[in-house]
Amino acid sequence: MMRGKTSSFVSLAIMLAVGVFFLLHPGDTLITAARIVGIALVVIGAIGVLNQLLRKEDKIIPAIVVYAVEVVAGIVILSSPAFVISLYPIIIGIIVALYGLSDVLSAIQMKRLGMSVWKPSIVMAIISVILGILILCNPFSTVSTLVRIIGVVLIYKAITGMFIRIKL
Numbered sequence: 001m002m003r004g005k006t007s008s009f010v011s012l013a014i015m016l017a018v019g020v021f022f023l024l025h026p027g028d029t030l031i032t033a034a035r036i037v038g039i040a041l042v043v044i045g046a047i048g049v050l051n052q053l054l055r056k057e058d059k060i061i062p063a064i065v066v067y068a069v070e071v072v073a074g075i076v077i078l079s080s081p082a083f084v085i086s087l088y089p090i091i092i093g094i095i096v097a098l099y100g101l102s103d104v105l106s107a108i109q110m111k112r113l114g115m116s117v118w119k120p121s122i123v124m125a126i127i128s129v130i131l132g133i134l135i136l137c138n139p140f141s142t143v144s145t146l147v148r149i150i151g152v153v154l155i156y157k158a159i160t161g162m163f164i165r166i167k168l
Contacts, residue, residue, distance in 0.1 A: 019155035024151075030085050048063065048064075086139045100125050101125075106125070
């Protein structure tokens with residue numbers, strides 16, 4: 001039982017350390033994660049291209065293209081990880097804003113149909129549009145905030161896990 005408890009504490013201590021790192025260094029966390037993804041794409045893509053080229057039977061050209069795109073994507077991520085990371089919240093911001101605009105139009109339609117729920121619907125829709133625009137205004141900060149939230153959750157989980165293990 002003691003061995004399992006020690007192992008559990010080591011895992012929770014690592015979780016705590018990762019959570020603190022995420023909380024204190026969200027930018028570094030994102031850059032490191034992007035670089036790991038970039039390296040993985042280059043390696044996986046290069047292996048895939050080589051496997052296809054070394055095949056004795058018919059080579060599958062679409063597969064070669066896909067693997068080559070993976071290599072290129074990996075190189076792009078490695079050459080500019082911050083730029084690639086900043087694209088995610090931009091896409092999310094655009095989607096949230098567009099859904100919000102669609103919801104505004106739906107709320108207007110509800111009003112025309114005499115539905116009483118149009119008022120809360122239009123308020124929520126406008127909030128969605130505003131949130132989408134806020135994400136678009138500072139996308140890298142949005143991602144950093146998300147990493148910090150993940151860090152806080154990891155810290156919480158580690159501390160509560162340790163507390164529970166102590167009580168067992």
